[in-house]
Amino acid sequence: FLAARAFRKYLHLNPQAPRSGQISALEAELQTIQVARLPQILKSFRDNARQIIARLSGVLTAPQVGPETGYTKCVVQTKAHKSTTLSTHLLKQGIEIEWSYRPLDSFGAFAQYRRRDNSYAESIWRHLLAVPVHPNLETHDIDRIAVALEQFQ
Numbered sequence: 556f557l558a559a560r561a562f563r564k565y566l567h568l569n570p571q572a573p574r575s576g577q578i579s580a581l582e583a584e585l586q587t588i589q590v591a592r593l594p595q596i597l598k599s600f601r602d603n604a605r606q607i608i609a610r611l612s613g614v615l616t617a618p619q620v621g622p623e624t625g626y627t628k629c630v631v632q633t634k635a636h637k638s639t640t641l642s643t644h645l646l647k648q649g650i651e652i653e654w655s656y657r658p659l660d661s662f663g664a665f666a667q668y669r670r671r672d673n674s675y676a677e678s679i680w681r682h683l684l685a686v687p688v689h690p691n692l693e694t695h696d697i698d699r700i701a702v703a704l705e706q707f708q
Contacts, residue, residue, distance in 0.1 A: 599690035604629040610701035628685040655683035
């Protein structure tokens with residue numbers, strides 16, 4: 556807390572916390588920098604995902620392929636009842652995973668908003684997980700992810 560207060564004073568920021576719905580000057584500046592770098596960040600996500608998918612051709616396929624395909628996740632679909640085994644395998648290799656999003660209308664509180672049958676989404680969401688493709692990955696990280704996926708397949 557004291558370090559944060561000293562940092563705000565150093566940056567000549569108003570020590571008052573922003574009101575609800577507002578962001579501080581520092582947060583605004585950081586977000587402005589991120590927005591300016593967004594094309595570069597998305598290109599890095601896309602390149603990392605393409606490298607992993609290329610290594611696993613025949614095992615994995617890209618859901619979309621095009622010059623402007625924007626990946627922020629590289630989602631892997633496993634065979635029935637294999638997603639837990641794959642996640643365990645990847646975690647043992649030190650590879651972070653992220654479970655796919657469960658369809659909102661499969662939760663009781665959101666069931667009333669269902670517009671159409673989502674049986675396909677409901678049947679596959681348990682078999683999906685995302686492997687890292689974030690911009691900070693280095694070549695050896697991408698290789699490690701691809702090798703771990705190859706070993707599992």
